[in-house]
Amino acid sequence: FYPIGDTTEKRLREAIMKLNLNDAAFTWEPEQSQTLGLGFRLGFMGSLHMEIIQERLERESDIEILATAPQVIYRVKTLNGETLDISRPDEWPDKKDISKVYEPEITATIITPDDWLGQCMKLLESRRSKYISLNYINPQKVILKYKLPLSEMIADFYSDLKSVSKGYASFDYKHSGFREATLEKVEILVNAVPVEALCSIQPREKAVFFSRDVLLRMKKLINKQMFEVALQAKIGGKIIARETVSALRKDVIAKCYGGDISRKRKLLEKQKEGKKRMKRIGSVDLPQEVFFEILRK
Structure with missing residues (x-):
């Protein structure tokens, strides 16, 4: 769990400690991510237990939480002889x-x-x-x-x-x-920006199926923007799956009754160029439902 919005690491820690007094079935320890910052690694009895704990933390302590995908500790041997225990x-x-x-x-x-x-x-x-x-x-x-x-x-x-x-x-x-095992790191990207909370380690034989499934569910949950949103899954430098959330379309020629076809074409081209610019500078807010849906499977 990582604090987001106005929630601080201190407030999240206090909320977890308070709830843990009433529910000793979950475990917790501090965690630090390179991109998400300070947070906490929690252990649950299952995905339903996790959802209940998150919902109680947010409701009872009035905080915002980002929950990342559950992970286990993998052991990696590198070519230079190192043995690494990887948890994220x-x-x-x-x-x-x-x-x-x-x-x-x-x-x-x-x-x-x-x-x-x-x-x-x-x-x-x-x-x-x-x-x-x-x-x-x-x-x-x-x-x-x-x-x-x-x-x-x-x-x-x-x-x-x-x-x-x-x-x-x-x-x-x-x-x-x-x-x-033969495992790969699968990165999920939204408009070419990696979403660390949705990145995971997957068996090679299931990576493509997993990625397509995740992107399809994301496509259903992400609200349409004024610009096209590209959803991609990547292993290393290779894109293995892609879905696109189409842009909201405003009918810019609605008031052009009859008239010159070249004017209508210019209006459509202008709209197209504007959406390209919006895509370059626009950001996409992922609703919490996206993370819940991915965590369920």
Whole structure:
């Protein structure tokens, strides 16, 4: 969480400390970002818990908060032999400097009625998991064991598991170390300006799909401006996805009844040039709903 608007780091700290006295289920510690400044890293029981805490902080303490995407700690080995523990996308080294990347892994134990076994296994397989075992406790109940990345677990895994099992499956996990992975830093840009709060680390095989999904949801949520808004996703120096929020269009020739077609063309060209200038100097305010929507998945 980072303070925005008139909210200071001190006010946010005091609000978090006060709320933590009533809700000890979340953890917190100070955090500093190169571009967002001083803030706090919070640990929650899930995305719904995060939304409730943010809503309570803003309502009860009258503060404004920017919530960034949840992250885990990755281990990066560089070509010069360094080992780095990375907790934020802005700390991610250049691709050309990376030798190997490791991500935290968990061993998950799921107990589910046999009726929902297929749906639970399908969900696990969609989360880059590795099968360990399947055992029946009795003819109606099954224990599943899988290994999967911690990053997949924090991305609404528990709520998705409850959904596919109609609430009957239970879930427990323990940390099992790190595993090698092919990961990329995905940057989200609005009119060529990176939005750090939406940047994230993604598995290479899911990066393009993830980027397209994020941009499509952003396109639906961002209000139209007087100029065109370009939404892009980038890995390194390569654009991997793009969407465009079209500009609001004013009918500048509405009062030109009949008359010379060249005059109408000049008015349209003038409008077009004006919008180009606005795009160069205009800024886009992203509503908080954009961040909530991205954090949900």
